[in-house]
Amino acid sequence: xxxxxxxxxxxxxxxxxxxxxxxxxxxxxxxxxxxxxxxxxxxxxxxxxxxxxxxxxxxxxxxxxxxxxxxxxxxxxxxxxxxxxxxxxxxxxxxxxxxxxxxxxxxxxxxxxxxxxxxxxxxxxxxxxxxxxxxxxxxxxxxxxxxxxxxxxxxxxxxxxxxxxxxxxxxxxxxxxxxxxxxxxxxxxxxxxxxxxxxxxxxxxxxxxxxxxxxxxxxxxxxxxxxxxxxxxxxxxxxxxxxxxxxxxxxxxxxxxxxxxxxxxxxxxxxxxxxxxxxxxxxxxxxxxxxxxxxxxxxxxxxxx
Amino acid sequence: xxxxxxxxxxxxxxxxxxxxxxxxxxxxxxxxxxxxxxxxxxxxxxxxxxxxxxxxxxxxxxxxxxxxxxxxxxxxxxxxxxxxxxxxxxxxxxxxxxxxxxxxxxxxxxxxxxxxxxxxxxxxxxxxxxxxxxxxxxxxxxxxxxxxxxxxxxxxxxxxxxxxxxxxxxxxxxxxxxxxxxxxxxxxxxxxxxxxxxxxxxxxxxxxxxxxxxxxxxxxxxxxxxxxxxxxxxxxxxxxxxxxxxxxxxxxxxxxxxxxxxxxxxxxxxxxxxxxxxxxxxxxxxxxxxxxxxxxxxxxxxxxxxxxxxxxxxxxxxxxxxxxxxxxxxxxxxxxxxxxxxxxxxxxxxxxxxxxxxxxxxxxxxxxxxxxxxxxxxxxxxxxxxxxxxxxxxxxxxxxxxxxxxxxxxxxxxxxxxxxxxxxxxxxxxxxxxxxxxxxxxxxxxxxxxxxxxxxxxxxxxxxxxxxxxxxxxxxxxxxxxxxx
Numbered sequence: 001x002x003x004x005x006x007x008x009x010x011x012x013x014x015x016x017x018x019x020x021x022x023x024x025x026x027x028x029x030x031x032x033x034x035x036x037x038x039x040x041x042x043x044x045x046x047x048x049x050x051x052x053x054x055x056x057x058x059x060x061x062x063x064x065x066x067x068x069x070x071x072x073x074x075x076x077x078x079x080x081x082x083x084x085x086x087x088x089x090x091x092x093x094x095x096x097x098x099x100x101x102x103x104x105x106x107x108x109x110x111x112x113x114x115x116x117x118x119x120x121x122x123x124x125x126x127x128x129x130x131x132x133x134x135x136x137x138x139x140x141x142x143x144x145x146x147x148x149x150x151x152x153x154x155x156x157x158x159x160x161x162x163x164x165x166x167x168x169x170x171x172x173x174x175x176x177x178x179x180x181x182x183x184x185x186x187x188x189x190x191x192x193x194x195x196x197x198x199x200x201x202x203x204x205x206x207x208x209x210x211x212x213x214x215x216x217x218x219x220x221x222x223x224x225x226x227x228x229x230x231x232x233x234x235x236x237x238x239x240x241x242x243x244x245x246x247x248x249x250x251x252x253x254x255x256x257x258x259x260x261x262x263x264x265x266x267x268x269x270x271x272x273x274x275x276x277x278x279x280x281x282x283x284x285x286x287x288x289x290x291x292x293x294x295x296x297x298x299x300x301x302x303x304x305x
Numbered sequence: 306x307x308x309x310x311x312x313x314x315x316x317x318x319x320x321x322x323x324x325x326x327x328x329x330x331x332x333x334x335x336x337x338x339x340x341x342x343x344x345x346x347x348x349x350x351x352x353x354x355x356x357x358x359x360x361x362x363x364x365x366x367x368x369x370x371x372x373x374x375x376x377x378x379x380x381x382x383x384x385x386x387x388x389x390x391x392x393x394x395x396x397x398x399x400x401x402x403x404x405x406x407x408x409x410x411x412x413x414x415x416x417x418x419x420x421x422x423x424x425x426x427x428x429x430x431x432x433x434x435x436x437x438x439x440x441x442x443x444x445x446x447x448x449x450x451x452x453x454x455x456x457x458x459x460x461x462x463x464x465x466x467x468x469x470x471x472x473x474x475x476x477x478x479x480x481x482x483x484x485x486x487x488x489x490x491x492x493x494x495x496x497x498x499x500x501x502x503x504x505x506x507x508x509x510x511x512x513x514x515x516x517x518x519x520x521x522x523x524x525x526x527x528x529x530x531x532x533x534x535x536x537x538x539x540x541x542x543x544x545x546x547x548x549x550x551x552x553x554x555x556x557x558x559x560x561x562x563x564x565x566x567x568x569x570x571x572x573x574x575x576x577x578x579x580x581x582x583x584x585x586x587x588x589x590x591x592x593x594x595x596x597x598x599x600x601x602x603x604x605x606x607x608x609x610x611x612x613x614x615x616x617x618x619x620x621x622x623x624x625x626x627x628x629x630x631x632x633x634x635x636x637x638x639x640x641x642x643x644x645x646x647x648x649x650x651x652x653x654x655x656x657x658x659x660x661x662x663x664x665x666x667x668x669x670x671x672x673x674x675x676x677x678x679x680x681x682x683x684x685x686x687x688x689x690x691x692x693x694x695x696x697x698x699x700x701x702x703x704x705x706x707x708x709x710x711x712x713x714x715x716x717x718x719x720x721x722x723x724x725x726x727x728x729x730x731x732x733x734x735x736x737x738x739x740x741x742x743x744x745x746x747x748x749x750x751x752x753x754x755x756x757x758x759x760x761x762x763x764x765x766x767x768x769x770x771x772x773x774x775x776x777x778x779x780x781x782x783x784x785x786x787x788x789x790x
Contacts, residue, residue, distance in 0.1 A: 035456050071641060092725050096775045104778045106459065111770025114600055118763040119721070123714050220770065233596070237460075239466055244460050259336055275475035284466045289449040289457065 002147030007270040008263060013154045013223065015262020016161030020216035021239025022246065022254035023168060026210035030185040030249040031205045032098070037109035038089060039213055041116035045085055046214025047227045048120065049078040051129050060132040069135055071156065071222070078218050079211040085147015086210025087203050095202075113232075120229035128226035157219045166214055167257050172251060175206045185249065200265070235279075238265075241281065245288045247295025256296060330685060352615070357525070363518050373513045375629055380520035381582050383621040387527055387614070388574030393603075394612035395540065396567030397547030402446065402462030403602065406572040408594030410439050412491060412581020415589040417660055418501035421492060428503045432580050440569045441575025447568040466599070473591045487621075496590035503584050516585050523581065527574065532614060543567055544612070597763065601628075604766050607773060610783020614763050619782060624766075631762050634755055635693035642695055651744050652735075663684040665740035666747075669700045683707035686751045696751060713753025720745045728775075 021043055028036045036042075053074045057063050062069050093112045097105045131154055142151035150158075172178040181199045183191040192198055220235065221227050238261060246257025261281060268280040288295065309488030342774075367373060385407060392400045413435040418427040446465050447458070463677075491497065501508040503519065510516055534540045545553040546560050554560050583589050601624055609620030630636045653659035677684070684705055691700040706712040723742050730738060754761040773780070 005337050035459065088725070092728060093775075099779075100778055103397065104400060104774045106456075107603070108771050108774040110600065110603065111767045111774070114763055114767030115325045116769070118760045118767065119717070122717060122757060122760050122764070144644050230519070236463060236469070240460055241464060244457065245441075248456070276471065279468050280465075285461065285464060286449045289461065293457075 003270065005146070005148035007266050008146060009150055010156065011261060011263035013157050013161075013262070014266055015259035016158055016283045017216045017219050017223075017258075018238050018242045018262050019255045019258025020161060020164060020212045020219075020234055022242035022258040023165070023251065024213045025240055025243040026246070026249055026251060026254040027205050027209045027212075029243070030251075031202055032105075033102075034094065034105040035109065035240070037236075038093075038112040038116060038189070039209070039239065040203065040232035040234075041081060041113045041120075042086060042089070042210045042232070043213040043220075043235060043239075044120060044227075044229065044232035045116060045217070046078050046082040046210075047221050047231065048124060048129075048216030049081045049214065050074045050218035050221050051131060051227050053077045054131060059273070060135045063136065070136075075215060075218055077159070078214045082214035082217075083207040083211035084172070086206040088211075089210075090202060090206040093183070095199075117229055117232065124229060125160075126229065128228040130226055131221040131224065133222050133224050141171055153222055157222060160215070160219065164212065168212070169251060177201060177221030181205060194243075224263040238281065241285050245285060245295055250295065250297040253295055253297030260296075321425060334738070349615075353528070356618070360521055364514065364521065368514075368626065371574055373517055375625075377513055377517050377520055377585055379621065379625045380517070380524050381578050381585070382602070382605070382625045383618065384524050384527055384578045385522070385575060385602050386609075386617045386621040386624075387524075387531055388571045388578065388609065389602050389606050390614065390617040391531060391534075391574070392567050392571035393606055394610075394617070395535065395543040395547065396564055398564060398568060399456075399459040400462050400568060400571060401599065402465040402469070403460050403571065403575055404594045404599045405462075405466040405584070406439050406443060406467060406575035407579045407598075408589075408591070410443060410471070410576030410596070411433055411583035412497075412579075413438060414578070414580040414583040415497040415500055416490070417583075419497055423495045428501075428505055429563075432503075432577070435580050436573050436577050437580070440573040443569045443572025444565065446572075447565045466596075470591055473787050491591075495590060495727055496588055498588040500583055500587050500589070501585075503581075513585065516581070520581060523577070525562050528614070535614070539563070539566070547612075592601070600763075600766055600770075601625075604770060607770065607780055610780030613780070613782045616780055616782035620780070627765075628762050631765075633757050634758075635695070637758065637761075638693050638695035638755065642747075645743060650740065652739055658736075662740045662743070666744045667702070669740065669744040670704075670747075674702065674704050677706075685709060690751075696755075699747075699751065703748065705752060709756070713749060716745055716749045717753060720749050754756055771772045 023043075024039050025036060028034065028039075032155070033226075054060065054063075056068070057065055057070050057073065089112055093108045094105055097108055119298045137153055137156075142149055142155060144150070172181065177200070180191065181204070183194065183196060184185040184198060184201055188198070205305065216235070216239075220231075225231075239258065241253045242257035244257070245254025245261065246255070248254075261284070264284055265277050265281055269277045272280065310754070326520065355708040363376060364373075369524060385403075389400070389403050392398050402760075414431060416422050417424045417431045417435070418428075419425075446462060451463055473491045474494055476491040476512065477489045477495070479490060503516075504719050505519075510519060542553065542558050542563050545556070545558060546563050550560050586593075605618070605620035605624040606617060608623060609616030630640050646663075649662055650659050652660050682704075685707055687700040687705070690705055691697045696703075720742065727735060727742060754764075
């Protein structure tokens, strides 16, 4: 029982990270109907930014700030910086292609992905860095229910992921930009006729999408996984899968898909085999696509030629 | 800028002007126009004949094993590009698991023709069996996304590629129920060495030359087959499906079946390439079937023009010769400078301005050199970096800082920022930006990129894909598509 509980906690933490990445895919897809292949690499940039902020604040052990404040600054700087990068990518790689065929932005995104990955390799070298979280957040901190322990890093990540998701749904539902974003997702032409500044909304969408990816990247670093230029590919793929499983374009779908994927991955790793975890996730994707082609939360797509 | 051509200054009637409208739209200016002209003058048959003569001549005259190996790899790559061109170019499907089928073919050949499982199937049995199995695998992969759009196919195939790699890596210690010991099937990340050679019609393929001739035949057959298919009902239907699925559905075309057919044909070609590639390498390793190869094949198809067979040939040539050139510093420097000068010349729009820009670049370099020596900045001694003819020529002009990595990185970021800025700048600003960008590009290349050829190659491919999509999405030899909005 305790083993299952522990796997569930781990799965939810991982799922929170996946959900944040999936949200980025879904937001962009909702507005532009393009799959942002470069999203995984944006996540990588976010993780690197967090790492460099940590170094700038004195490194893992010698920081002059209290730990919560340091973590807050890491998240804030990384999210804002990466968000700006998202805006820049949209401006130069996607905006010129807004009126072209469907496949052109996909290829362009593939190009941006290769560019980001190799630029990171050039600038930061191929070494794998580590946030070294355990030296400033002792792993003994945390609480346990029965035999299940939730250490403080996992707790931080879980709480932050849910706070960010909550903030996002408030933003989408309550603000002017969020409303405009939903309007564009429903009918772009009508939205433009209603006087919505489409460029501004798309800028915001890319900013938020990239910022969420950056948060996921910093969380990944805090969870003591290595930071390197090639780290974005697999989480990007998983986030993408989570978005498809939940129903691409749907925000609650992306959250649910991410959490589900995290739990499934953690359980299969715990009970079946660590080596073949991607294979089981792939089976889940196939099953969802066969049984519910539009995802768990997706609406039936109406194709306009 | 030349004077705007209007009906008035051409001195022809408006009707004639209207009549020529289509033709004028398709005509391109400058060098590309000349290429177009030649392209139209020489008939396809003559072009392929010239290519064949060249290929046969190469095989007959060249005995340099290194060159032959490059040529054989090029032929495999060309076959792969043609296969992807069917999937992506003809049918418009974004198949991101294409290299997994290639890898599947290679591993299947390795398992049926090596000591790994102690299987030594005859070639005439194993290769057709593998091609059929790969095609069937393609069918299975295309099943879940059969009703869906390109995006879903993209994610399923991308994930399939990832799963394939994980399965191969992890299948080196599998425990079957009822057995104690774990079995090593794929050799994990160590790969499978020591494969059998091809043996066809009583002839054993021993040297790379043998395989070169085999590949020549395979590529020729493939070319003929694909060209023929392109003109059949199926080929036309593929194009229709690509352009407008809804319209073709209402014309009675079975859209899903055709998409799956294209996908399966692509998988089969990739599987065939895999078997030959494995036999040439005499071993299989999983890292040969990963993202870098996929992006390279995609770059080849897109660069040449997706949907165009001559385009695929051109793209495959460029994308497989380019990495070989970039590997050698002397060649890569010459290539880089040539491309840079051509680019500056094209963007300068006129020889006078080109001269002005060139002299500005030279002045900039001298200025930086003088300032740096006035500040007595530490530099790398010229003897250690000026090795090739280009860098030797540059050594009196270019500043080579002692900390190459730091300054190179700073300049690299600056270069990216300036190029991005250039794409949206006003004409007047562009005028001043161009020489600055050219100078920093030379600096970054010599200081930083020259020492990291692999990363440089990938950066170039990435940059090329983005720029190409913006400037010329149909590729060099592709046709402009009419988009229905």
